[in-house]
Amino acid sequence: xxxxxxxxxxxxxxxxxxxxxxxxxxxxxxxxxxxxxxxxxxxxxxxxxxxxxxxxxxxxxxxxxxxxxxxxxxxxxxxxxxxxxxxxxxxxxxxxxxxxxxxxxxxxxxxxxxxxxxxxxxxxxxxxxxxxxxxxxxxxxxxxxxxxxxxxxxxxxxxxxxxxxxxxxxxxxxxxxxxxxxxxxxxxxxxxxxxxxxxxxxxxxxxxxxxxxxxxxxxxxxxxxxxxxxxxxxxxxxxxxxxxxxxxxxxxxxxxxxxxxxxxxxxxxxxxxxxxxxxxxxxxxxxxxxxxxxxxxxxxxxxxxxxxxxxxxxxxxxxxxxxxxxxxxxxxxxxxxx
Amino acid sequence: xxxxxxxxxxxxxxxxxxxxxxxxxxxxxxxxxxxxxxxxxxxxxxxxxxxxxxxxxxxxxxxxxxxxxxxxxxxxxxxxxxxxxxxxxxxxxxxxxxxxxxxxxxxxxxxxxxxxxxxxxxxxxxxxxxxxxxxxxxxxxxxxxxxxxxxxxxxxxxxxxxxxxxxxxxxxxxxxxxxxxxxxxxxxxxxxxxxxxxxxxxxxxxxxxxxxxxxxxxxxxxxxxxxxxxxxxxxxxxxxxxxxxxxxxxxxxxxxxxxxxxxxxxxxxxxxxxxxxxxxxxxxxxxxxxxxxxxxxxxxxxxxxxxxxxxxxxxxxxxxxxxxxxxxxxxxxxxxxx
DNA sequence: CATTACAATGTAAACGTTTACATTTAAACG
DNA sequence: CGTTTAAATGTAAACGTTTACATTGTAATG
Numbered sequence: 132x133x134x135x136x137x138x139x140x141x142x143x144x145x146x147x148x149x150x151x152x153x154x155x156x157x158x159x160x161x162x163x164x165x166x167x168x169x170x171x172x173x174x175x176x177x178x179x180x181x182x183x184x185x186x187x188x189x190x191x192x193x194x195x196x197x198x199x200x201x202x203x204x205x206x207x208x209x210x211x212x213x214x215x216x217x218x219x220x221x222x223x224x225x226x227x228x229x230x231x232x233x234x235x236x237x238x239x240x241x242x243x244x245x246x247x248x249x250x251x252x253x254x255x256x257x258x259x260x261x262x263x264x265x266x267x268x269x270x271x272x273x274x275x276x277x278x279x280x281x282x283x284x285x286x287x288x289x290x291x292x293x294x295x296x297x298x299x300x301x302x303x304x305x306x307x308x309x310x311x312x313x314x315x316x317x318x319x320x321x322x323x324x325x326x327x328x329x330x331x332x333x334x335x336x337x338x339x340x341x342x343x344x345x346x347x348x349x350x351x352x353x354x355x356x357x358x359x360x361x362x363x364x365x366x367x368x369x370x371x372x373x374x375x376x377x378x379x380x381x382x383x384x385x386x387x388x389x390x391x392x393x394x395x396x397x398x399x400x401x402x403x404x405x406x407x408x409x410x411x412x413x414x415x416x417x418x419x420x421x422x423x424x425x426x427x428x429x430x431x432x433x434x435x436x437x438x439x440x441x442x443x444x445x446x447x448x449x450x451x452x453x454x455x456x457x458x459x460x461x462x463x464x465x466x467x468x469x
Numbered sequence: 470x471x472x473x474x475x476x477x478x479x480x481x482x483x484x485x486x487x488x489x490x491x492x493x494x495x496x497x498x499x500x501x502x503x504x505x506x507x508x509x510x511x512x513x514x515x516x517x518x519x520x521x522x523x524x525x526x527x528x529x530x531x532x533x534x535x536x537x538x539x540x541x542x543x544x545x546x547x548x549x550x551x552x553x554x555x556x557x558x559x560x561x562x563x564x565x566x567x568x569x570x571x572x573x574x575x576x577x578x579x580x581x582x583x584x585x586x587x588x589x590x591x592x593x594x595x596x597x598x599x600x601x602x603x604x605x606x607x608x609x610x611x612x613x614x615x616x617x618x619x620x621x622x623x624x625x626x627x628x629x630x631x632x633x634x635x636x637x638x639x640x641x642x643x644x645x646x647x648x649x650x651x652x653x654x655x656x657x658x659x660x661x662x663x664x665x666x667x668x669x670x671x672x673x674x675x676x677x678x679x680x681x682x683x684x685x686x687x688x689x690x691x692x693x694x695x696x697x698x699x700x701x702x703x704x705x706x707x708x709x710x711x712x713x714x715x716x717x718x719x720x721x722x723x724x725x726x727x728x729x730x731x732x733x734x735x736x737x738x739x740x741x742x743x744x745x746x747x748x749x750x751x752x753x754x755x756x757x758x759x760x761x762x763x764x765x766x767x768x769x770x771x772x773x774x775x776x777x778x779x780x781x782x783x784x785x786x787x788x789x790x791x792x793x794x795x796x797x798x799x800x801x802x803x804x805x806x807x
Numbered sequence: 808c809a810t811t812a813c814a815a816t817g818t819a820a821a822c823g824t825t826t827a828c829a830t831t832t833a834a835a836c837g
Numbered sequence: 838c839g840t841t842t843a844a845a846t847g848t849a850a851a852c853g854t855t856t857a858c859a860t861t862g863t864a865a866t867g
Contacts, residue, residue: 132581134823145847150825160833160845177582182823185523186852200551201544209538213565222584225563227551243470244515246560356749389753411694415727417755472853483817488855498815520853524822 133174142170153178192247193438194224196233198254198323198354203410204380204427205253208278211431212251219439221248230354232257232322242272249273249438255323273441277434278425279325289441291434293456295325298423299332299377300339301458302405305421306375307340310466311403315348315366315373317359317383326354329379329407348373352383359383363390374402374467381406381413381422388416388463399465409459419461426454471512480508491516530585531776532562534571536592536661536692541748542718542765543591546616549769550589557777559586568692570595570660580610587611587776593661611779615772616763617663627779629772631794633663636761637670637715638677639796640743643759644713645678648804649741653686653704653711655697655721664692667717667745686711690721697724705732712740712805719744719751722758726801737803747797757799764792 139146144163151158152167159167170176184190193216197205209223216223224247226238232255241247252274276290306314316333319326330349337344347369352359359378363386366372378384384406388398398404398418406413409424433452477484482501489496490505497505508514522528531554535543547561554561562585564576570593579585590612614628644652654671657664668687675682685707690697697716701724704710716722722744726736736742736756744751747762771790 136823146824147826147848148846151846154825158845163845175581177578179523179583179823181519181523181526181528181583182852183825185517185519185822185854186824186826188519188852190519200547201541203539203541206539213538222562224560240515243513245517245519356753360753385750386753389755392755412723412750415694415698415724417727417730474853484854485818485856486816489816492855496815501815517853520822521855523824523852524854524856526822 132179133176134179135176138167138170138174138176141174142166188245190245190248191221192224193221193249193251193435194226194238194241194247195251196226196228196238196254198228198230200225200227202354203382203412204408204425205278207410207427208253208431208434211428211433212435213431214428215432215435215439219435221439228254230320239272239274242274249275249442251434251438252276253278255279255320255325257322273438275434275438275441277430279323289437289450289452291430291437291452291454293425293430294453295328296332296335298407298425298456298458299329299379300336301332301456302377302407302423303333303336304340305458305460306377306403306405306464307336307342309375309403309464311373311375312342312467313345313348313371313373313375314342315350315376316344317350317352317362317376317378317387319352319354319379319383321351323354326379333377350376352378352386354380354383356382356386359386360390363387364394367391367394367396372402375405375464376402377405377407379407381408381410381420384420384422384463385412385416388418388420399463401468403464403467405464413459413461416463418463421461421464422459424457424459426456430454470517471514472517473514475512476505476508476514479512480504526583528583528586529559530562531559531587531589531773532564532576532579532585533589534564534566534576534592536566536568538563538565540692541720541750542746542763543616545748545765546591546769546772549766549771550773551769552766553770553773553777557773559777566592568658577610577612580612587613587780589772589776590614591616593617593658593663595660611776613772613776613779615768617661627775627788627790629768629775629790629792631763631768632791633666634670634673636745636763636794636796637667637717638674639670639794640715640745640761641671641674642678643796643798644715644741644743644802645674645680647713647741647802649711649713650680650805651683651686651709651711651713652680653688653714654682655688655690655700655714655716655725657690657692657717657721659689661692664717671715688714690716690724692718692721694720694724697721698728701725701728702732705729705734710740713743713802714740715743715745717745719746719748719758719760722760722801723750723754726754726756726758737801739806741802741805743802751797751799754801756801759799759802760797762795762797764794768792 135146135149139149148159149167152164233252235256238250274288276288278292318330350362350366352362376387378387384404388404391398391402406420406422409422413420413422473484473487477487486497487505490502571590573594576588612626614626616630656668688700690700714725716725722742726742729736729740744758744760747760751758751760
């Protein structure tokens with residue numbers, strides 16, 4: 132492998148000059164510049180990133196931790212992260228946790244061991260593994276939480292998200308305003324703070340409207356097609372079944388609609404469905420899905436910006452940044468039958 | 470930042486011993502092992518990956534190049550890649566080309582400059598940027614192509630894929646066997662060899678059955694929801710419109726179904742639709758989508774295995790590995806009306 | 808107890824950069 | 838043309854590991 136030394140020898144200059152040619156070309160005279168350029172071309176030299184990063188003490192890597200690759204909403208967030216990453220010259224390392232909560236130690240160690248310069252968590256951080264000790268005497272590692280709302284213990288991290296509780300409340304209120312009284316809620320994983328926030332909003336809206344919540348109406352959808360299909364089938368067997376279901380994400384809503392129609396019922400005529408996230412497939416579902424839209428790309432961009440600042444040491448705060456959500460009414464919701 | 474030196478000093482041993490403790494603990498006596506272990510715990514030392522990788526000359530990184538993040542099929546492939554990567558201790562760096570073809574030089578340089586140990590291309594490699602010169606006197610960089618079929622110039626790379634042409638032919642033949650004669654084909658990007666292969670298969674099936682192909686039946690779907698919706702709307706305005714559409718991926722099929730139903734027509738009663746990939750949403754579409762299934766995860770696994778071998782220098786061949794596809798008949802296809 | 812053999816540990820070089828500092832070269836000036 | 842000054846280049850140390858080789862320690866053997 133050809134190194135800077137070889138280039139220097141061939142160009143008849145010192146390695147420092149070659150290095151300067153690469154990093155601040157205006158510091159080297161045109162004449163030498165040409166010599167070096169030619170040597171590089173002749174040898175096909177490419178600077179060794181490993182050595183360079185080592186020397187500079189910077190990895191230029193960001194780890195993005197997602198519950199699972201293949202979630203359309205997170206992809207949209209990633210898109211935003213990418214924009215900024217590219218602009219700021221970072222590479223993105225995607226880590227899939229397979230829906231497990233994130234062990235803080237595991238990922239903060241990636242910072243201390245210089246595997247990455249910063250971390251974005253789109254997954255839930257498990258509260259109990261957070262260990263003050265690891266940080267003893269150290270600066271906080273640059274970590275930004277995104278999308279997941281933040282429990283109090285975690286408030287020391289900056290984060291970017293919508294107000295899940297308010298959004299869920301609005302969605303539920305919309306169903307109530309249509310005349311629904313028996314409204315079910317399909318949850319995600321219960322260890323997810325995001326799920327908790329949305330459930331909170333649902334409960335709040337129901338109790339504000341003095342509507343009871345039957346235990347049977349809390350459905351476990353696991354955020355997945357399969358989980359949602361199973362629990363929808365169960366729901367349909369209930370004797371006094373709800374007239375509307377609020378699903379904690381669009382994918383579950385999609386599955387719910389499918390099962391309802393398969394059972395010979397109609398959406399929204401028999402059952403109204405409302406989703407969450409506004410993934411790109413929502414619009415082409417049958418019926419097009421009423422859902423809560425999040426500005427996914429913007430969330431990604433803001434998150435990445437804040438991470439960059441944290442890496443530069445400029446972001447000390449733990450401020451939570453809340454971005455606006457929006458209820459998008461399409462055709463999967465209608466007044467209850469009868 | 471605490472380094473191996475600090476640990477050594479505190480433990481009262483040499484840095485070599487600490488290094489050995491980390492890399493081959495059985496070479497150090499229990500007594501010393503304990504001292505080192507304690508020192509590490511006390512200092513919170515974490516080996517500097519940057520230095521380590523630099524010294525070892527290995528990045529432990531694999532770059533996976535995708536046309537776009539957020540394509541359900543590729544996510545499934547990635548899942549397979551991940552399995553093997555985890556097992557073999559590689560991290561995955563995802564690069565999104567935004568549907569641009571891949572410049573060979575750009576990515577092979579990542580190998581020479583030690584940004585990554587190997588590359589998996591899920592995107593189309595642009596034939597013309599391939600530059601023999603770059604490789605002059607060098608070993609071929611470890612690159613494996615996946616999913617995209619391979620043009621002759623590229624045959625020097627190992628690859629894993631289904632037989633797109635055969636698969637597309639079968640799908641088309643299936644429509645023909647149902648009695649369809651006017652069959653449209655919705656393409657992806659035309660610079661994609663994958664698209665070309667599928668179009669080839671479609672044409673082949675049609676000509677084998679002595680069926681003509683009207684120019685209007687070649688639809689530009691751009692592999693996206695939006696593109697597919699546009700071209701479907703155009704299709705519906707045709708005077709003598711096809712009775713079936715074969716779409717080069719499921720996402721376009723999804724959009725096509727949506728537009729057809731929006732226009733007041735029925736799938737499959739008025740128009741049959743067949744997709745490609747069998748993404749997880751296919752099953753919950755209305756109607757559930759008839760499609761060509763690819764063993765996505767297996768493709769990912771095999772690709773990654775071959776890349777590992779290429780990195781170890783064991784894979785010299787350029788063999789193309791073909792995995793089996795399968796036509797999955799659901800309910801979006803039926804005999805033509807009348 | 809001396810000798811041998813092997814295990815455990817230490818020493819120091821090397822990996823390919825960047826960069827502070829020293830030196831040389833060129834330009835500018837009187 | 839000598840002197841001053843700034844620009845260009847060179848020298849060498851440093852970054853934190855790993856590892857070949859040298860040294861020391863320990864146990865086993867006669």
